[in-house]
Structure formats: structure tokens, C-alpha cells
Amino acid sequence: MNRFVVISGCSGGGKSTLLSELNRRGYQVIEEPGRRIVQEERKSGGNALPWINPKAFARRTIEMALSDRKEVSATDSWVFFDRGLVDAATALEHLTATPVLDELAQHHPYHSQVFLTPPWQEIYSQDTDRKHDFSEATAEYSRLVEAYSLLGYKIFLIPKNNVVERAEFVIRSLET
Template sequence: MAALRRMVVTGGPGTGKSTLIDELARRGLATEPEVARAILRKDGGMALRAGDPAGFADAMFDAELSAYRRAEAGSCPILFDRGFPDIAGFLHLEGLPVPAAIDRACRELRYEGPIFRAPPWSAIYRRDAERIQDWDAAVASDAAVSAAWREYGYSPIDLPLADPAQRADFVMSHLPVAP
């Protein structure tokens, strides 16, 4: 049996992460969706994000921890749409401290990688009901989450600015090969 590999796609909003995740799932790769979007879609989710960023971060952490634990119980590689350092980056962007539990998770609950970064890409960026940031805020978000991943010892690999199929090919070419 191949060693469990937890991989991540990170980056700012509107960079094609979810579209890439969907394409990779279509190709048979096990994936975990973005927890923040799920929270934002629930009743009160947008209000929580706007009115209580620390509470929103706590909700993301609880959901991300559950996803991480589900992956531990599995036996195949899995690609996450974001991870614990994304939460730390969000908190930094909001000017808030990173709680000890989130910092500890970033340091101790490791993703084996690879970690892929979807860089800001103005040609595909669109605001929607959950993606409320303007372009400048989206770029700042990318900078914050990218810095957090590096702060916690990861070296993200930039995805090419290409269509979803080409990006998926790129990811697949970087996946670990079973022994």
C-alpha cells in the first residue's frame, strides 16, 4: 500500500482552485473541498465572516481538522482545497493573532505534499456570492496565505496560468508514485 499523502492547492480567492479540484476529482483523485466555502454557504456564514473573523477562523479550523482526520482514516492520497496555514494567513490578513491551537496544527499536523499554489490571475478572477474581495484584496489574500505556508516550512509549487485540464496534467505529473 502506498504511503498516505496529504496534498494541498492553496492561493488567494478566484484563482481556479475549486475548478482544478473538480477536474482532478473527475480524473479519480480523492479530494477534499474548501471548508470556508461550505461555511459561507450556511445560514449566517457570510455574517460570521463579516462580523466575527476570529469566529470564522475557528469554524474553518474545526472543519479543516475534521477533514484532516478523515484523510488519516483513509488509505489513498488526497488533495485538499486549502489547509491549516490558509487559516493562519487569513488571520494575519485580518490583523488578528493566530490562536495556539491553529498554530500547533500548522506545525504538527503536516501535509506531506506537494503543496500547489494557484497564483493570482486577473483573467479568471470573478466575484460571486461568497467571493466578495475586489482584485486588490484577492492579491493581498494570496500574499498572506502564501507567506503563512512558507512560515510553516512549506515550499509551494506555482501552478501554470493554464486551462483546468493543463493544470490538472501539471498536478498529476507532480504526484508521488506508489512504491
């Protein structure tokens, strides 16, 4: 059984907070590739940033998502990914109309259950690394729902409640 679980969904929907709670409970968590790339690019003066060169950013995100999977490939425990390969490939397809999603997803599957944070305007906020607005985040969310559905994943919408209850929802769902 595939132990790689994706937590995806709308930007600013509480993914990172949820993943911090799962990590606090002892689960391995892989940080979002996009956030790490933004930090690296800012530090190096690079331009593979989503607001400067979104195609280069999406390609780097795919590379990092593949590398993340490889690094934890031998584990037999649950590993939670803050976004992942499907998210990156969906973004690249959206930007370039180049079909990459099916092939990448076929060769690098995640657990059949995917957890999505729905749009949650009450907690959404922009920051120095998240420059897009809520409407852009919602459009991205719609693309992700479609992509995960087309790939045959069973989508679980994470309820809009406190982080402890959200973590319990994820763990209970995986145990069934």
C-alpha cells in the first residue's frame, strides 16, 4: 500500500498548520516544494519565482517533488506531503498546455486518498511568498480538484474546524 499521502487544496487553506500538527504527532512531513523553491531563489537571486517566471518555477517544483519522493521511498510509515507532484504538474500544464500530468502521475502515484483544504477566505492571507489573491487561489483549487479526480484519487475535503480536529479527520480517514 502506498504510504505517501498528499495534503493539497486551496492556498491559504491551512495546509501548513495541519501538517505541523501531524508532524507534532510523530508523522513524517515533507514541506511544500514551492515554498522551499521561493526561499532558495530569493537567497540566490534566482528568477524561478511564480510571479517572475512561473514556468521555470513549475518545472523546478516537479523536480523537487520527484526528489522528495525518492528521499523517503524506503519508509513503511505514513509520509504526508504538503502538495506534491500532481500539484506541480497541474500548474505546468495550465501554464504551457503541455501534457505532463498523466505520465508523471502514472509512474509516481500517491496514496489513493488525497486530502484537500477547501477555499477558506476567513483564514486566507497573502504574504511575501504567496502573492496571488483569493480568486487566483480558488481557481488553482478548482484545477487541482479536477486533476486529482481525473487521475482517480478519492478526494476528502478537510473540514473547516480547528487543527486538532482536522488532524484527527485525516488520521481516521486513513484508518478506514
